[in-house]
Amino acid sequence: MTDALEEVFAAALKSRIFKKRWVLLPDYVPEELPHRESELRRLAEVLAPALRGEKPSNALLYGLTGTGKTAVARLVLMRLSKRAREYGVPVRYVYVNVRHRETPYRVTSAIAEALGVRVPFTGLSVGEVYERLLRRLRRMQGVVIVVLDEVDFLPKRSGGQDLLYRLTRVNQELGGSVWVGLVGITNSLGFVESLEPRVRSSLGEVELVFPPYTAPQLKDILERRARVAFNPGVLDEGVVPLCAALAAREHGDARRALDLLRVAGELAERRGEARVREEHVYAARMEIERDRVSEVVRTLPLHAKLVLLSLVSLIDEGRPPSTGEIYEHYKRLTVELGLESVTLRRVSGILSELDMLGILRSRVVSRGRYGKTREIHLDADREAVLASLSEDPMVARIVERLKG
DNA sequence: CCTCCACCGGAACTTACGGAGT
DNA sequence: ACTCCGTAAGTTCCGGTGGAGG
Numbered sequence: 001m002t003d004a005l006e007e008v009f010a011a012a013l014k015s016r017i018f019k020k021r022w023v024l025l026p027d028y029v030p031e032e033l034p035h036r037e038s039e040l041r042r043l044a045e046v047l048a049p050a051l052r053g054e055k056p057s058n059a060l061l062y063g064l065t066g067t068g069k070t071a072v073a074r075l076v077l078m079r080l081s082k083r084a085r086e087y088g089v090p091v092r093y094v095y096v097n098v099r100h101r102e103t104p105y106r107v108t109s110a111i112a113e114a115l116g117v118r119v120p121f122t123g124l125s126v127g128e129v130y131e132r133l134l135r136r137l138r139r140m141q142g143v144v145i146v147v148l149d150e151v152d153f154l155p156k157r158s159g160g161q162d163l164l165y166r167l168t169r170v171n172q173e174l175g176g177s178v179w180v181g182l183v184g185i186t187n188s189l190g191f192v193e194s195l196e197p198r199v200r201s202s203l204g205e206v207e208l209v210f211p212p213y214t215a216p217q218l219k220d221i222l223e224r225r226a227r228v229a230f231n232p233g234v235l236d237e238g239v240v241p242l243c244a245a246l247a248a249r250e251h252g253d254a255r256r257a258l259d260l261l262r263v264a265g266e267l268a269e270r271r272g273e274a275r276v277r278e279e280h281v282y283a284a285r286m287e288i289e290r291d292r293v294s295e296v297v298r299t300l301p302l303h304a305k306l307v308l309l310s311l312v313s314l315i316d317e318g319r320p321p322s323t324g325e326i327y328e329h330y331k332r333l334t335v336e337l338g339l340e341s342v343t344l345r346r347v348s349g350i351l352s353e354l355d356m357l358g359i360l361r362s363r364v365v366s367r368g369r370y371g372k373t374r375e376i377h378l379d380a381d382r383e384a385v386l387a388s389l390s391e392d393p394m395v396a397r398i399v400e401r402l403k404g
Numbered sequence: 405c406c407t408c409c410a411c412c413g414g415a416a417c418t419t420a421c422g423g424a425g426t
Numbered sequence: 427a428c429t430c431c432g433t434a435a436g437t438t439c440c441g442g443t444g445g446a447g448g
Contacts, residue, residue: 103432103433104432105431105432105433106432120423120424121422121423122422122423122424122431122432122433123422123423123424123425123430123431123432124423124424124425124430124431124432125430125431125432126431126432128424128425128431301434301435303435303436322410322411323410323411323412324410324411342435342436342437343436343437343438344411345412345413345436345437345438345439346435346436346437348411348412348413349413349435349436352412352413364411364412364443364444365444366410366411366443366444366445366446367409367410367444367445367446368408368409368444368445368446368447369407369408369409369445369446369447369448370409370410370445370446371408371409371410371411371444372409372410372411372412372443372444372445373409373410373411373412374411374412
C-alpha cells in the first residue's frame with residue numbers, strides 16, 4: 001500500500017519499452033536525416049560562406065508539415081556553428097518559431113534576447129526593441145543567421161510585413177562588421193506568393209522545396225529511429241509499418257509518424273505491457289487527437305466556446321448548419337446565460353478561427369436565391385470537444401443538457 | 405439575363421489591460 | 427504622474443459574390 005509510489009518510480013527508472021524515448025520527441029534533431037541528403041547539401045552550400053565571414057544568401061524553405069524543413073535547418077546550423085567554433089570564426093544562429101511568438105513585437109524581442117539583449121515582455125514599441133537589437137548587432141562581428149520557422153504567421157499580423165521587410169534589408173542598417181543571413185521556413189505555398197515582390201526576392205534568394213516523404217521512406221525513417229529509441233524486440237512487427245501508413249495518408253508527415261510511434265510506446269508502458277502492439281498505435285492516434293482538441297478548446301474565449309457548442313447541437317439535429325443558423329442558436333444560449341451576444345461578423349470570424357485550428361471544416365456555398373453562406377462540419381471528435389467544453393463551468397450546464 | 409439573398413471577409417477603429425520610460 | 431506602447435477581443439462599415447428563381 002505505502003509502496004504504491006515507489007512502484008511507480010521504480011517502473012519509471014527501468015523502462016521495459018524505451019531505451020531512449022527522447023529521440024522520438026518532436027524537437028530532437030538526429031545526426032542523420034535519411035532521404036533529405038540533397039536538401040541538407042543544398043542548404044549547407046548556401047550557408048557555408050559564413051565560415052569565410054561572408055554574408056550567406058537568404059533562403060526560403062517550403063514544403064508540407066513534417067517534411068523535414070526544420071530538422072534540416074537545425075542540423076545544418078548546428079554543424080555549421082560547430083565547425084565555426086573549431087576554426088574560431090564568429091558565426092551564430094538564432095532560431096525563432098514565429099507561430100509560438102506570433103506578433104512582430106515578440107519575434108523581434110525573441111531575436112534580440114537570443115543575442116543577449118534583455119527585453120521586457122511589454123511596454124516598449126516594436127521600433128524601440130528593433131533599435132536595441134541593431135545596437136547589439138553593431139557591436140558584434142562575423143555572421144548571424146536568423147531562422148524564422150513558420151514565417152507565414154508573421155505577415156498575418158499588422159506590422160508583420162514591415163518587420164519582414166526590415167529584416168531582409170537589415171544589413172544596410174549595419175556597419176558592415178556583421179552580416180545577417182535569413183532562413184525562412186514555411187509550409188504554405190500561398191504565403192510565398194502573397195509576399196511583396198521585393199521581400200520575396202530578398203528572402204527567397206534561394207528557394208528549397210521539400211517534397212513529402214513516401215510511405216516506404218517514412219518506414220525507413222521510423223525503423224532507424226526505433227532501433228535507437230526502443231529496447232530490442234519490444235515492437236511487434238506491424239507497428240512501424242502501421243505508423244508509417246497512417247502518416248503517409250496525411251501527406252507523408254514524419255513528425256506525425258514519430259508521434260504515433262512514441263505515444264504508442266508510452267501507452268504500452270503505462271499499461272505495464274512488455275510489447276508495443278498495433279492496437280496501441282490506434283489508441284495513440286485517438287489520444288493525440290484528444291489532447292490536441294482539449295488543448296485548443298480549453299483556451300478558447302467564452303463566446304468561441306458557445307459558438308462551438310451551438311455547432312455541436314445543430315449537427316446533432318442533422319444537416320451541417322450555416323453561419324446564420326449557428327448565430328441564431330448562439331444568441332439563444334447567451335440569453336439563457338444572461339450574457340451580451342457578439343455580432344454576426346464576430347461569429348463569422350470565430351468560425352474561421354475554429355477552421356484554422358482544425359476544429360471544424362467549412363466551405364463557402366452559394367444557395368442561389370437563398371444567399372451565400374458557409375456550410376459547417378465538425379472536424380474534431382464530438383466527445384472530445386464536449387469533454388473539453390464542460391471544463392468551463394459557465395458552459396458545462398448546457399453541455400450536460402446536450403448529453404441527456 | 406438580371407436580381408438579390410445571406411452572408412463573406414478586409415480594414416479601421418474601440419476598449420480594457422498590463423507594463424515601460426522619464 | 428503622465429504618456430506611450432502592444433495585445434486580444436470585439437465593433438462598425440462596407441464592398442463583394444455564386445447561383446436559383448423570376
